[in-house]
Amino acid sequence: MNEKEKGMSTKAVHAGEKRDPSSGSVITPIYQTSVFAFSSTQDLIAVMSGKEIEGHIYSRISNPTLRVAEKKVAELEGAEDAAVFSSGMAAITTVILSLASSGSHIVSTNELYGGSLSFFNNILTKFGVEISMVDPTDYEGIESAIKSNTVAIYTESPTNPTVKVVDLKKVAEIGKEKGIITIVDNTFASPFNQQPYKMGIDVVIHSATKYLGGHNDIIAGVVSGSKEFINSLTATRKLLGGVLDPHAAWLLIRGMKTLVPRMARLNHNATRVARYLESHPKVEKVYYPGLVSHPHFSVAKEQMRGFGSVVTFEIKGDLETAIKFVENLKLCALTPSLGGVESLVTQPATSSHFYIEREERLKLGITDGMIRLAVGIEDANDIISDLEQSFNIV
Numbered sequence: 001m002n003e004k005e006k007g008m009s010t011k012a013v014h015a016g017e018k019r020d021p022s023s024g025s026v027i028t029p030i031y032q033t034s035v036f037a038f039s040s041t042q043d044l045i046a047v048m049s050g051k052e053i054e055g056h057i058y059s060r061i062s063n064p065t066l067r068v069a070e071k072k073v074a075e076l077e078g079a080e081d082a083a084v085f086s087s088g089m090a091a092i093t094t095v096i097l098s099l100a101s102s103g104s105h106i107v108s109t110n111e112l113y114g115g116s117l118s119f120f121n122n123i124l125t126k127f128g129v130e131i132s133m134v135d136p137t138d139y140e141g142i143e144s145a146i147k148s149n150t151v152a153i154y155t156e157s158p159t160n161p162t163v164k165v166v167d168l169k170k171v172a173e174i175g176k177e178k179g180i181i182t183i184v185d186n187t188f189a190s191p192f193n194q195q196p197y198k199m200g201i202d203v204v205i206h207s208a209t210k211y212l213g214g215h216n217d218i219i220a221g222v223v224s225g226s227k228e229f230i231n232s233l234t235a236t237r238k239l240l241g242g243v244l245d246p247h248a249a250w251l252l253i254r255g256m257k258t259l260v261p262r263m264a265r266l267n268h269n270a271t272r273v274a275r276y277l278e279s280h281p282k283v284e285k286v287y288y289p290g291l292v293s294h295p296h297f298s299v300a301k302e303q304m305r306g307f308g309s310v311v312t313f314e315i316k317g318d319l320e321t322a323i324k325f326v327e328n329l330k331l332c333a334l335t336p337s338l339g340g341v342e343s344l345v346t347q348p349a350t351s352s353h354f355y356i357e358r359e360e361r362l363k364l365g366i367t368d369g370m371i372r373l374a375v376g377i378e379d380a381n382d383i384i385s386d387l388e389q390s391f392n393i394v
């Protein structure tokens with residue numbers, strides 16, 4: 001091991017941080033400013049021309065608080081650089097718009113966050129970008145969907161809500177062999193559990209609203225990759241304008257400092273809950289990549305350090321049974337997000353997949369009784385007790 005390489009907890013706390021020389025403040029200040037003043041035109045030109053790379057002019061372009069968040073994310077992902085965005089969707093759309101043009105083609109896997117799917121199918125196609133949708137674990141399908149005008153392969157792992165695990169080394173190999181950029185939405189894993197850049201994936205995206213922020217209190221997105229890619233991406237971000245606000249960047253920095261203990265706790269709690277659910281007589285099926293029964297357990301074990309907080313299960317009964325179950329939970333809040341300290345619960349049929357025809361939804365394996373639990377950092381026993389009292393009434 002490289003002697004100089006710091007551990008992930010140390011990186012999470014210290015990476016990117018530069019003590020403010022004017023005050024000695026241990027904590028990075030919030031540079032809540034739109035503009036930065038210059039003492040001379042020469043200095044302004046040095047920043048504008050890129051000669052002075054750490055200088056700042058206008059906070060839509062760059063900002064010192066944002067740079068700390070970006071450097072921390074890059075270190076956590078093991079990437080060269082990173083860029084922060086006003087949301088996960090701003091990150092995704094800016095990445096794609098920086099790469100695609102009319103007449104180009106993207107190979108995407110078909111089990112994506114609903115917003116990404118909608119962007120691909122309803123917006124990108126309006127501008128003459130062609131999309132092929134492929135099963136995320138059909139690697140031959142991914143390869144054979146590539147055409148001469150393909151500019152990117154886009155996937156997520158684990159997927160939502162059935163937490164399929166995509167073999168990212170295989171996807172990276174396909175991209176390298178064909179000379180096509182590979183992009184992974186790593187939101188459901190977090191950099192603690194999975195580092196796609198180190199596996200050869202070119203671009204890694206997160207909805208930082210989830211594990212990176214970690215407290216259900218910000219909306220943010222991040223992208224990591226090579227310096228060259230991030231430079232061209234921030235040039236596009238400057239024009240599309242989806243940059244993060246300094247105050248939200250500061251909350252993101254604070255959230256990331258505890259990424260390691262939070263993720264360790266979430267992985268532990270979710271494993272306990274998944275095992276409990278697997279042995280419950282009122283549960284039909286459990287989807288969690290850390291269970292030996294999960295079809296992608298061996299890939300997950302190979303490429304992930306832990307398996308995340310999302311445990312999906314099917315309750316025996318119908319849609320009404322599932323509604324009654326989630327509505328009766330006391331500790332777990334009924335809301336569609338994940339990755340924060342609070343336990344959250346949602347029904348894909350009535351939230352992420354609500355607008356999809358039932359037939360279509362069932363074809364995707366999203367059943368009426370499916371419940372997605374995003375476990376929090378509370379005591380696992382209390383989460384389990386909450387589930388138990390709700391099972392008792394259905």
Ligand SMILES: Cc1ncc(COP(=O)(O)O)c(C=O)c1O
Nearest residue numbers: 087088089113185187207209220
């Ligand atoms: C996997 C995934 N990617 C992207 C997004 C979009 O992120 P945001 O809500 O921060 O825009 C989400 C949101 O739930 C998500 O779950």
